[in-house]
Amino acid sequence: MAFSLFGIGKDHSGDTKNKVVEIKVDQIIPNRYQPRKVFDQDAIRKLAQTIDEHGLLQPIVVREYESAKYEIIAGERRYRAVKLLNWDTVPAIVEKMSDKETASLALIENLQRSQLSSVEEAQAYRQLMDLNHLTQAALAKGMGKSQSFVANKLRLLKLIKPVQTAILDHRISERHGRAMLDLDEKQQREMLMRVVNERLTVRQTEDEVARTLGRPLPSELAKQRAEKKRQELADLEGMPAEEPTTEETVESSKQAQPKKKKTSKRRKKSATSKQSAKATDARLALNTIKKSIKLATDNGFTITTHEKDDDDTYQLVIEIPKKQ
Structure with a gap:
């Protein structure tokens, strides 16, 4: 081997x-x-x-x-x-x-083959760095990970031991632990008790941490962002059609026309407005997907995209290697 x-x-x-x-x-x-x-x-x-x-x-x-x-x-x-x-x-x-090789090999073998908990993985990264005098960048390259991925894992070691143990025992999730990173030791102990006893979700934990630190609640910020997005879409749907640009067009629009024809023109303008809104909605959807991809890459995932813009559609091919 x-x-x-x-x-x-x-x-x-x-x-x-x-x-x-x-x-x-x-x-x-x-x-x-x-x-x-x-x-x-x-x-x-x-x-x-x-x-x-x-x-x-x-x-x-x-x-x-x-x-x-x-x-x-x-x-x-x-x-x-x-x-x-x-x-x-x-x-x-x-x-x-x-001894050094044995220790390093055991760590690498488990990182590559076993489903370690997030805390065990962070501890393994730290031990490998200490044993082999590696920087985060060198370790990340050797393990085939991004530096940001390794750095985010290592941050978990800033949690107090009881919180790390709770993650190891699957009493709380890694995301619960990350929510507590900005708390001091006493606050972490108190929050851990609440999370376990009250069975708080990750979002509830994030809100309680924000209250403790006097920060805006993430749930409220999320609602505000969602409302802003809804308002933007509503404004797009309600955009008026373009007004006539020449005197002749204005004059002709003033002439008496059969009601049926006027209704037809209005419907045509309305359809044009809706098509413009839909086109903009498609771009918003594309940008939302791109933001999700960026969030994933920032968290250490390797993702390749191929984008194509033709007359009728946006095409975005996303490739995510199974082995990260």
Whole structure:
């Protein structure tokens, strides 16, 4: 198994490297730098059932940190599953790695393959930066993320431990935590109790944080923006048709015409006005979509767009890679 990020795992040699060997389970310990703090026991039991039925298809990866003692580099879920099955030995690949490499590799392996919580992910990024003396930009490049994405994750570490733990335990969401970032420690504790006990939504939490800090309520600001948008659309719908621009046109409009014809002209003008409003509405819709795309890219997503404007339609093709 090769790991190339940050040069980890390169130029190591040894007789057992990349060879699968059987190692006693009681000689193996979990990785001390494992970023995952909470393991889903139901998922481990299901994995154990699969391994019991089909065998262990992928060996775990370990290193020998002392004579006949091994530390897991990759595969702790598989290790926990075979322990549930009471296996005496487990297939493993032995790698020669330093403490720093072992720690970095465990963090990278989990970031790439596991669904870590947002706090665990932030902690893993911080540890990788500290271990390898990396800047946010260098880490983001190595992990294939945007710098803003990494920076937003790291901000979660500014939350007090009880709030971080609540996110880890899924008692509150990452967005609840982000809403509390501007509060001091005491305020965070009080807000956490309210969120959990009163089961506040994210928007309610944002409003309560704003009240605490003496700021405008996000819900009220959202209503104002929505009302402004509705008013803009209403104004567009009510725009008058263009007035006549020549004396002859004005004069002819004054001449008596059959009511039926006048009604037809008015209807035509009204239709023209509505078509203009609809065209403007289409541009507003396009701009709204573009703002949503910008919001997503600002939060670390890689998105590619292709835009085309022809006579009848706006075409906007959005490409979002599944692996971000």
